[in-house]
Amino acid sequence: MMALALALLVALAVDRYFGEPRVRLHPVVWMGNYLGWAGAWVQRRAQQNPQQPDFKAFWLAALVWCSGAAIVLGVTWGLQAALGSLPWWAAGVLLGLLLKPLLAWAMLKSEVLAVEAALAESLEAGRERLSWLVSRDVSALSEAQVRESTIETLAENLNDSVVAPIFWFVLLGLPGAALYRFANTADAMWGYPGIYKGQNWAWAGKWAARVDDVLSWLPARITALLLLLATGARGLALAGRLRAEAAKTPSPNSGWPMAAMALGLDVGLRKPGVYVLNPAGRAALAQDTAQALVYASNTLLALVVIAQAAIIFVAIGARP
Numbered sequence: 001m002m003a004l005a006l007a008l009l010v011a012l013a014v015d016r017y018f019g020e021p022r023v024r025l026h027p028v029v030w031m032g033n034y035l036g037w038a039g040a041w042v043q044r045r046a047q048q049n050p051q052q053p054d055f056k057a058f059w060l061a062a063l064v065w066c067s068g069a070a071i072v073l074g075v076t077w078g079l080q081a082a083l084g085s086l087p088w089w090a091a092g093v094l095l096g097l098l099l100k101p102l103l104a105w106a107m108l109k110s111e112v113l114a115v116e117a118a119l120a121e122s123l124e125a126g127r128e129r130l131s132w133l134v135s136r137d138v139s140a141l142s143e144a145q146v147r148e149s150t151i152e153t154l155a156e157n158l159n160d161s162v163v164a165p166i167f168w169f170v171l172l173g174l175p176g177a178a179l180y181r182f183a184n185t186a187d188a189m190w191g192y193p194g195i196y197k198g199q200n201w202a203w204a205g206k207w208a209a210r211v212d213d214v215l216s217w218l219p220a221r222i223t224a225l226l227l228l229l230a231t232g233a234r235g236l237a238l239a240g241r242l243r244a245e246a247a248k249t250p251s252p253n254s255g256w257p258m259a260a261m262a263l264g265l266d267v268g269l270r271k272p273g274v275y276v277l278n279p280a281g282r283a284a285l286a287q288d289t290a291q292a293l294v295y296a297s298n299t300l301l302a303l304v305v306i307a308q309a310a311i312i313f314v315a316i317g318a319r320p
Helices: 002-018 027-043 055-085 088-102 105-121 123-130 143-190 206-230 233-237 239-246 255-265 286-318
Strands: 269-271 275-277
Touching: 002 088, 002 105, 002 143, 002 286, 027 055, 027 088, 027 143, 055 088, 055 143, 055 206, 088 143, 105 123, 105 143, 105 286, 123 143, 143 206, 143 255, 143 269, 143 286, 206 233, 206 239, 206 255, 206 286, 233 239, 233 255, 239 255, 255 269, 255 275, 255 286
Parallel strands: none
Antiparallel strands: 269 275
């Protein structure tokens, strides 16, 4: 348990001072490569009519998903078990180095700042930089809409890339964090409700989407509550509106941190034609992006404190 506590601090320190490992050494990239190959294999056998049920594509996708998950769990369990013979401090340092690629706070923060810097140059530059982060069409977005999309991405990925991996790491160690990132990457690549880039994912992506929904359910709500706490008295006063605002999004999870951020900043966050979070809120300004990063940073700090306390509590409870 002491190794787990140290590993979390090491991972966050490496993330802050060194950032992401090289692409060829990044385990999440390896997961993406496997899912890209497996998804292409499934698509060659899938129907391309999204209106017709395709149970064959569903079960083939579930099979290759489970195969990939088994590999991820087996490798990470073996690595963690191998560290068990080392002194706790050595095991903690090495476990932290293995955990780091499964967290991406520094990169997320950098990408958000990059969009804001591009917007300072021109609207077109801001749209282009935002297109690196989102799959939606950005060509017609206004400056405020680009900023709103950036804040939404920050809130959603605060859960997906930071809070949820830490949550599952505290519960299940390195295998838990790795399985979550595999599931979340699969959802990002496969979890579309219909045609995406000329391929039908209505059934082929259903398994990946549902598993990610399950694994993200509790972390997303923890993220939202911590975000509201980070905003202080204002956020706590608006907590009663959180559920209703979060329910406006199609996703059962991503709406929670996005709604919390919208309420905390008192801005409206809109996806044209899909939803409006906090519709009475004002248009997002440059200072709102900066404030959103402050709230996200404080959320991470609070999570680390809670996670360390939980690990210590479990360690004390496990002693004879």
